[in-house]
Amino acid sequence: MEPRQTVLIVDDTAENLSFLGELLRAEYAVRAASSGARALDLAARSPRPDLILLDIMMPGLSGFDVLQRLKQSPATSDIPVIFATAMDSKDDERKGLVLGAVDYVTKPLHPSVVLARVRTHLRLKQERDGLVRQNDSLQAVVTRGTREKQIAQDVTIRALARLAETRDNETGAHILRTQQMVLELARRASAHPRFACELDPHTIELIGKSAPLHDIGKVGVPDRVLLKPDRLTDEERAVMMTHARLGADVIARAEQDIDEPADFLKFARQIALHHHERWDGGGYPDHLAGTDIPLAARLMAIADVFDALISRRAYKPALALEEVLRRMRDERGRHFDPDLLDVFLEDVDAFVEIARRLPERPPQAHAAGAATPH
Template identity: 45%
Template structure:
């Protein structure tokens, strides 16, 4: 698409005078593809069915006038940007204002000078070609940016799942748990986002970050010994104290990743909140910090309910699975002590989604 080569451009000549059409065609046909018509109505059909780069348009014609035609050209998105040069015997400033207001690119006054005709047509075709080239480049760049963004997102997701897989290798029961809790968190966040209190905070990007970060909630368990992590019976006080270190181990791992990155990242920030805070309780009786209420990050409050619910309905080496109703009863009892009351209310509003998620990712 070179500016110097315009021979593939098609110029449409619209004039009710066959004589005018003949000599303008002869003047331009050596340089461009030419289509002609003496009718405004026929001109619109040609524009609809052909690739036209420029229109030479007479104003005074029977039936549809040039003014009528250009209105239709500018109304249609497919033809909106085609340059239109009016051919007219009207030579007042007021006439030109009307045409330019309707979207004319230029005026050539009759009687038409051949040199002026060739010069104006070439100029406007070059301008259109330049705009088309720029538009195509912008479209290309936008597609490239979108593709690169998607590639980076896919890479980021792959890294997250690889890290989460470390915890899974230590505890084989966590695989489906990771998937289920991820979808529980998103469902809760989407429900809470309907409340005016959370509408701005839980925008799509934040919910997506929570969703992608959720699999990392137990990443710190890679630092817990097998005799504690896989113990079939109840943990001793000392063993439980050791298990309680996994939020800090998870935070330290993610802080190293953040330091390596060298700049803030929404996903890593959500992952830090979730890994470090999902064992905190609304009444302050949780660990590792003993945070309470809204001092606990929202992402961690969502994860807390998702994590407990899934642990209750799942089989573990130390217990049989509970029914949804039994797990629901425990969640409700934990309202305002273990769990954020609003998160519990969101859970109750979408409990059918929890059931569906549990069935879909039952392993």
């Protein structure tokens, strides 16, 4: 059996409280208050009333005052209020309705009228509460489904990135570090006038999600090149450079295979294809220059180069931070977007801390030995 709905009756006259209490008690749980202050106290207590029958003309807080305070509190703002008063001014009725009352009954109170109004508005409240619960339930399902979809995307991205890692000498820490560095740089760049419009929080999240796929194209590079422990010849370097377009093509085919667009794949494709472009046009594969290079790829270029320089590889030792910064400053306006590099250099310690938190793991052995630079 469902609990009875609760009606709070508010009137400064004992006779009226007694009359309303006797009238409503057969169908509802009734609580009574003889002042506005007491009404506010009872309305805030659990269980909260399902409806309030409120007198207007009371000493101290008037019914109008009580209604205003009820509407100001999130805990009581949705409780329907019916005014009960001897006042018959249309202006007063209009004021009550403007303040948020759902109905208006005049004194002397007629039992049948009071019961009809109370029943009507309690039924409406029940229906509204049911819709709210249904909406909350649906929202919970949508939220859970969205979260599961996000997890599936993240797992897929990480799995693909790990696939590239198994064929390369670079550790999984490189994937994690560059992802965190791209996120950190993008958040900082979002405060710069040049980038504020492009780097809203949602875009930053998508760029960060897609960053681990920047070298996915290496799965298509032959072992003789990818796993070579020494520096590459010009011919081998040309083969290695194909990983940018190979990666972009793989992601483009994935985009075609899904039923609905996935925005992060757009950024993943941009990053995979263009993270080796240079600000001066001397990069690859398309020799883009300046702002023709997508912003996501310009962000990745800084993170990728910084992490490569501070990390040990089979073909080189890790460089001291001072030397890394000197080399990167020399590439301002040549390799890197000058404003983005300035943002990066404003607080290099933040990026060094990312590298410290995610150290290199010992490189895994490959059949052909350690692999080569990217």
